[in-house]
Amino acid sequence: MPDPSRHRRTRTADRLLGALCWASALAVVAVFLWLLWDLLSQGLSHLSWSFLTGTVEDAGRGGGIAPVILSTLLILLVCLAVAVPLGVGCATWLSEYQRPDGALAGAITKAVDLLASVPSIVFGLFGMVFFCQVLDLGFSITAGGLTLACMILPIIIRTTLTGLHSAPNELRLGAAALGMTRHSALRHLLIPAAVPGIVVGVTLGISRAMAETAALIFTSGYATRMPSSLSDSGRAMSVHIYDLAMNVPGGAANAAASAAILLAVLTAINFTASKLSDRWHAKAVVTR
Secondary structure, three states: OOOHHHHHHHHHHHHHHHHHHHHHHHHHHHHHHHHHHHHHHHHHHHOOHHHHHOOEEHHHOEEOOHHHHHHHHHHHHHHHHHHHHHHHHHHHHHHHOOOOOOHHHHHHHHHHHHHHOOOHHHHHHHHHHHHHHHOOOOOOHHHHHHHHHHHHHHHHHHHHHHHHHHOOHHHHHHHHHOOOOHHHHHHHHHHHHHHHHHHHHHHHHHHHHHHOOHHHHOOOOOOOOOOOOOOOOOOOHHHHHHHHHHHOOOOHHHHHHHHHHHHHHHHHHHHHHHHHHHHHHHHHHHHO
């Protein structure tokens, strides 16, 4: 016969756990709304089309942020063009071409985890010495993008590796039974199954790259002019916000407006990536 008191204790514990989960979720939403309200209350009056399309004037107190937006996009494109192929390729090699318990795979996995824990300021110093000085790229968009690629590489590797490991082993066995080459199995079965993980990694990488300040100060520079090539110096959005807030008297309002735009862009990227991942996953399920 079931114990009524034990049943009541279980129900109480379930309700308490549910209440804690709801409280945690509401706390996260409240912090986000508080942050959004703080930015909009300070910078909403400065948001306009001319602010988005104008050039930086008076050290950022006036004008717009068009050169900053373009520099940020170019740095991000360089970063993703290097990090995504390397990250997906490394994860595929670790998952499909190496034994999980092998010494080499274990050493590389530990190195990736260690790389993920390196502070951003260390990446900035490394980028300044290696990319700017040794490779003679100078303070440039290319140097900043390559430095950010090193930073987000562990994120992309880890999320892609998780996506490949979550793919059903029946896919591999079925491909082998049909006589498919490893390349064909990866292209038609395993990589599509890992797409949600890849999208998550790229999205997290973009979020970290666009919010990074310390590494870009040492590599891409402070220039506020419109960049004409990848070898030009360019000020990223995060660096612009930091400079206005910390070094420019009277620049707090434009810093808040720039931060609101950056937050809106990151929200749009996350929302789009989530929708694309869901659509890709649904299409893969229907195909199977």
